[in-house]
Amino acid sequence: GAVVSQHPSRVICKSGTSVKIECRSLDFQATTMFWYRQFPKQSLMLMATSNEGSKATYEQGVEKDKFLINHASLTLSTLTVTSAHPEDSSFYICSARYWDTEAFFGQGTRLTVV
């Protein structure tokens, strides 16, 4: 299957700083990318959907000013967690798909805010 690469796989940051997570589709063009958050022993919760060149659509309850999403090209989307706090510590997972074809997932990023 297609490959979606997420970087970094783990990051530890200080409270109040910002962290950027990258999601790349390596061998296909991702017209749509999705960002999920997953807390321990829970399911994946959709945070936002982004289409290349457009503003992201955020799910209810997700602060768009805190979780900045950029999808500037068909192969790259970034999620920036701004002014991170310990409650933002979580596993963040991106997904990419070309139109309505199969969605492929990145390997996830473990964010720890200390």
Next chain:
Amino acid sequence: GESVGLHLPTLSVQEGDNSIINCAYSNSASDYFIWYKQESGKGPQFIIDIRSNMDKRQGQRVTVLLNKTVKHLSLQIAATQPGDSAVYFCAENSGYALNFGKGTSLLVTP
């Protein structure tokens, strides 16, 4: 979407037995369903999918059954192996996004 519980339900099976993992979905308009396997610290891995015009689809050692009447989906794993131990999620297609169910932790014992 579905509510998220604090603890994942766990299914414990012996190696070699068949496993059945169930999932209920809420959106009767969903037309595409996928089962994913997630190992600890990794992203979801595609297992098998099914469209709403089908009620059964088979893959290698896995079968997905769809009952649209009661909005129920199941994943059957034949001859379960230790490497099958993971968390399994069903997902329904909603527009372009996938909405995930609560998940079931499968533990395969020798």
